[in-house]
Amino acid sequence: MDQSKIDALRARPVAAFDHLIDGRHVAASDGGRMEIISPIDGTVLTTVAAGTPADMEAAIASARAAFDDGRWAGQPPAARKKVLLKWADLIEVNALELAVLGVRDNGTEISMALKAEPLSAAATIRYYAEALDKIYGEIAPTPGNILGMIYKEPVGVVGAIIPWNFPLMIGAWKLGPALAVGNSVVLKPAETASLSLMRMADLALEAGLPPGVLNAVTGKGHVVGETLGLSMDVDVLVFTGSGMTGRRLMEYSARSNLKRVYLELGGKSPNIVFADAPDLDEAAKVTAAGIFRNAGQVCVAGSRLLVEDAIHDDFVAAVVKVSEAMRVGDPLRIDTQIGAVNSEAQLQANLAFVDTATREGGRVVMGGSRVLQDTGGYYMAPTIVTGVTRDATLAQKEVFGPVLGVTSFATEEEAISLANSTVFGLAGAAWTSNLSRAHHMVKSVRTGVMHINTYGGADGTVPLGGVGQSGNGSDKSLHAIEKYVNLKTAWIKL
Numbered sequence: 001m002d003q004s005k006i007d008a009l010r011a012r013p014v015a016a017f018d019h020l021i022d023g024r025h026v027a028a029s030d031g032g033r034m035e036i037i038s039p040i041d042g043t044v045l046t047t048v049a050a051g052t053p054a055d056m057e058a059a060i061a062s063a064r065a066a067f068d069d070g071r072w073a074g075q076p077p078a079a080r081k082k083v084l085l086k087w088a089d090l091i092e093v094n095a096l097e098l099a100v101l102g103v104r105d106n107g108t109e110i111s112m113a114l115k116a117e118p119l120s121a122a123a124t125i126r127y128y129a130e131a132l133d134k135i136y137g138e139i140a141p142t143p144g145n146i147l148g149m150i151y152k153e154p155v156g157v158v159g160a161i162i163p164w165n166f167p168l169m170i171g172a173w174k175l176g177p178a179l180a181v182g183n184s185v186v187l188k189p190a191e192t193a194s195l196s197l198m199r200m201a202d203l204a205l206e207a208g209l210p211p212g213v214l215n216a217v218t219g220k221g222h223v224v225g226e227t228l229g230l231s232m233d234v235d236v237l238v239f240t241g242s243g244m245t246g247r248r249l250m251e252y253s254a255r256s257n258l259k260r261v262y263l264e265l266g267g268k269s270p271n272i273v274f275a276d277a278p279d280l281d282e283a284a285k286v287t288a289a290g291i292f293r294n295a296g297q298v299c300v301a302g303s304r305l306l307v308e309d310a311i312h313d314d315f316v317a318a319v320v321k322v323s324e325a326m327r328v329g330d331p332l333r334i335d336t337q338i339g340a341v342n343s344e345a346q347l348q349a350n351l352a353f354v355d356t357a358t359r360e361g362g363r364v365v366m367g368g369s370r371v372l373q374d375t376g377g378y379y380m381a382p383t384i385v386t387g388v389t390r391d392a393t394l395a396q397k398e399v400f401g402p403v404l405g406v407t408s409f410a411t412e413e414e415a416i417s418l419a420n421s422t423v424f425g426l427a428g429a430a431w432t433s434n435l436s437r438a439h440h441m442v443k444s445v446r447t448g449v450m451h452i453n454t455y456g457g458a459d460g461t462v463p464l465g466g467v468g469q470s471g472n473g474s475d476k477s478l479h480a481i482e483k484y485v486n487l488k489t490a491w492i493k494l
């Protein structure tokens, strides 16, 4: 990465963004616009169209027409593959530009964003492009006078509501499989992270995706997101975001056409460190990165550190030491390890969690406050709170910020019981040299992904999905495709 290239890109003014509907850029039907504030310094970066319900209806109608006339679903798999591969190439060619635009919008440190955003999105699109002509139907084991066939058909119109922490990566997790199997998609980016995703959508058209197959509408969740959720013409809704919005989407489905709803929600993921961990220094380093990168705004963040009594004080000291060395600040500097918090509101919510934790008996051993306020941006010191009890707010509620709660345990059974004591089940980790214990932890911790002797970094070959109130359905891997197809049976009497 080259700092001077990044600086040149950040100096560019950002043009205003309109919706992408039916292959054209269109303004909101009432002309409304929304200011985009950069979390780096609190200044207005640009504006986007403030979508109206009518805008969203137009996008859905365009997607429906594109699906029904087969301009994409009807193309031979090899042709769809070619377009998606080209799109992945274009994302890669424009990776730095996309990453810098995204960082100016959402505040993720560039050292993480370049890889985690455009480069990850390109890899995901490529993965599903390569997979799409390797998906077969089935012939059922029927009696000889019957032919039972099982087709995998695209569902039709997919609504995808995307969060602000990793818009390109998570956007691609939905777009890749949905488009690969022939669906049309209506995208709804998050209010505070629309820009890079809108730009990535443009690149799809440049790659040859027919107009109308991918439409994108910016605006407020409770306006255009609600219209998408309540639409009678959307077949599947996929979402990553908060539990509260996830619940709403299920209600929208129930109140409209019973569309399938797949949710990837939050977590309160336990990172469990046993005294027999193979390398406690490595564990401390990865623990700090696992909660503090992207200022903790990561759904799988290891936000609960569970440490065995015998090593508690030493291990916490080691995590504090590593965390103190992490540079918080301007996310467009390549040596920054913890960028900006996404918005003022999010920062205030994070600080309120620290207050509550203190009131409930926790001890702030590091951080706890806002920093770099003179920049005009939204920054928070990495924060570590010890003495967090099983039922404390900090042990039970997702912060989605750079706040690590620490709880000690005496036995493996206690660690498992603490790990499973929330309504969530997204990610987790155990650090141990004992092979049997490692497998026992994988089996016993109720979660979508369990890491052993590492945290994070799982690539696109494995699914990511939550259990409990962390959601349903999976992103990534071939399993994600199941969300975007219907199984159709042909029962043929010979």
Ligand code: ADP
Pocket (backbone or CB within 6 Å): 161, 162, 163, 164, 188, 189, 190, 191, 219, 220, 221, 222, 223, 224, 225, 226, 229, 240, 241, 242, 243, 244, 245, 246, 248
């Ligand atoms: P957060 O609280 O972290 O911003 P949200 O779940 O509110 O997370 O946001 C994730 C996505 O959901 C965003 O794209 C947002 O616009 C969208 N959203 C928010 N509220 C609604 C809603 N009522 N209906 C549909 N989408 C919504």
